[in-house]
Amino acid sequence: MKMIDITQASATLAEYTSNLTEEPVIITNDGQPVAALVTLENVDMETISLSTNPKFIALIEHSRARRRSEGGISSSQMRQRLGLNEV
The missing domain is CATH 3.40.1620 (YefM-like fold)
Structure with missing residues (x-):
């Protein structure tokens, strides 16, 4: 660097x-x-915008903490709840 x-x-x-x-x-x-x-090769502007947005980062951190403390469901279970086919 x-x-x-x-x-x-x-x-x-x-x-x-x-x-x-x-x-x-x-x-x-x-x-x-x-x-x-830094190079922006293979990076879109939305990713840059969200990754530098303090409110979005706080939302993600809150969601991760909640998942750790309360648990969650698998992506398979979520697809089933939403009526989506398995990929």
Whole structure:
């Protein structure tokens, strides 16, 4: 993973993005990561939007905690309840 301090980031954005297929570029400020340039190959915008949405992340975490504490049903059972055929 390539790391560059924001004060030393003198290359153009195009130069940094040309290497993203190999590894992400982490931009730091005083040694602390503040941003990342990553390839979006095989990633859709909805995934990016949801994965960075704090409300969505909280919803997922709440659902996972509830499943751990209360249990759940298998995907097979869910398909049966919904009247869907097995895949």
